[in-house]
Amino acid sequence: MNDGIRTQPERLQSIIRRRDTLLGPGYQFSETIPLEFVSGFGAHLIDREGNDYLDAYNNVQGVGHAHKHVANAVSRQIAAVNTDTRYPQELLVDYAERLLATFPAALSKLSFPCTGSEANDLAVRVARFRTGGEGIIATRWAFHGRTREVASFSPMLGAGSPLGPNVRLIAAPDPRIVGSDCSLEDYMRNQVRSAIEDLERHGYRLAALIADSAFTSDGIFTHPVGFMKAVVDEVHAAGGVYIADEVQSGFAQLGDSMWGFSRHEVVPDIVTMGKAMGNGFPISGVAFRPEVSDEFGQKVSYFNTLGGRSVSIAAASAVLDVFEEENVRERVLTNGTALRAELEALTRNSPYVGEIRGSGLYLGMEIVKDIKTLEPDSTRTEAIIKDLRDRRVLISRTGPAGNVLKIRPPVAFNAADVSRFLETFAVVAKHRL
Numbered sequence: 001m002n003d004g005i006r007t008q009p010e011r012l013q014s015i016i017r018r019r020d021t022l023l024g025p026g027y028q029f030s031e032t033i034p035l036e037f038v039s040g041f042g043a044h045l046i047d048r049e050g051n052d053y054l055d056a057y058n059n060v061q062g063v064g065h066a067h068k069h070v071a072n073a074v075s076r077q078i079a080a081v082n083t084d085t086r087y088p089q090e091l092l093v094d095y096a097e098r099l100l101a102t103f104p105a106a107l108s109k110l111s112f113p114c115t116g117s118e119a120n121d122l123a124v125r126v127a128r129f130r131t132g133g134e135g136i137i138a139t140r141w142a143f144h145g146r147t148r149e150v151a152s153f154s155p156m157l158g159a160g161s162p163l164g165p166n167v168r169l170i171a172a173p174d175p176r177i178v179g180s181d182c183s184l185e186d187y188m189r190n191q192v193r194s195a196i197e198d199l200e201r202h203g204y205r206l207a208a209l210i211a212d213s214a215f216t217s218d219g220i221f222t223h224p225v226g227f228m229k230a231v232v233d234e235v236h237a238a239g240g241v242y243i244a245d246e247v248q249s250g251f252a253q254l255g256d257s258m259w260g261f262s263r264h265e266v267v268p269d270i271v272t273m274g275k276a277m278g279n280g281f282p283i284s285g286v287a288f289r290p291e292v293s294d295e296f297g298q299k300v301s302y303f304n305t306l307g308g309r310s311v312s313i314a315a316a317s318a319v320l321d322v323f324e325e326e327n328v329r330e331r332v333l334t335n336g337t338a339l340r341a342e343l344e345a346l347t348r349n350s351p352y353v354g355e356i357r358g359s360g361l362y363l364g365m366e367i368v369k370d371i372k373t374l375e376p377d378s379t380r381t382e383a384i385i386k387d388l389r390d391r392r393v394l395i396s397r398t399g400p401a402g403n404v405l406k407i408r409p410p411v412a413f414n415a416a417d418v419s420r421f422l423e424t425f426a427v428v429a430k431h432r433l
């Protein structure tokens, strides 16, 4: 137990001790000094003492913690029936129609696993079946999930989690690493081409390129857009498919549209989604072009006991209701744009802010030791997160060096939340930035 935890109330220390004794391997807390929340609303979490924390980190309860409409839909459905996809359910087909209507028409089939990892696992399985290849291309610090297959192309998991021999990594689209004689588009295309050649040299045909549409674990790279077309052309020329991982960037988190890939004006072959889909209820999705998935469907059955049950679908349908009723996407764009502009103004003269990146309510602030060398400063990054937490504002960090502040509130974040965030950030920035 760390010293910080020893300063917590005895009751909380006891929970932590019992948890250490009981839980399986690898569990971690979000905070160095864990917080125990007992209720929530909107982008607010309330601890046992009644303190109100502003949540600018947990985007899973996207439309808001304990949202009444979602809670009521789930309670009603769980008190009625909770059948699986082996039984006809009107709610499920209604939901599938509504969700698919948010995608380009080419993506017209939908499957329902429970988690983002399962969604990516299924996506890659279908890609392998369709292409007959096994090669996977992902970005250098990507995270796509934790099944054995998906962990094999999730380098963010670190040295203890081996990458597959069929996996090749490319750098994330950071325009600063591209030389002046080359465009970002050419740089990304060349990387993909080399990865495909290397895979082939080792006897692997390409199955898929998978990319988080905001490259969030790589450090959040949302701009510029447009280079994906060249990348996807290379993938298709090699017989592979393009999987857009929208587990982080989907459900309007980036503000300018419902799905992150649309910013690049390329229609993926497969799209995976999860997290905010059920506002914390376990449901994820995989949208397919039918020509990619149909043969798999005919020759290999798909069933997921807990995926697509009536209660999960009720939660996910209620989320879409809220999106429509509260104009969520527009709100994200307005509040995200205001938040970013103010953060830029606040840190304009700081020698420690390398760059502010992101879109909508998914923002990253790169913290460096020196603005000229851009050497990462993970110690200062951690101190900023702690200072904010001490003032009851929650954020986190991302990127290979852990030096990018991850400001990723639920899409419920409203104008008052933006103001509170900025007031608190300004206080911290005064002595840290």
Ligand SMILES: Cc1ncc(COP(=O)(O)O)c(C=O)c1O
Pocket: 114, 115, 116, 117, 118, 120, 143, 144, 145, 146, 212, 245, 246, 247, 248, 274, 275
């Ligand atoms: C981009 C991305 N894909 C997939 C996953 C895996 O989702 P899950 O934890 O629901 O399995 C995550 C989880 O953080 C993620 O960030």
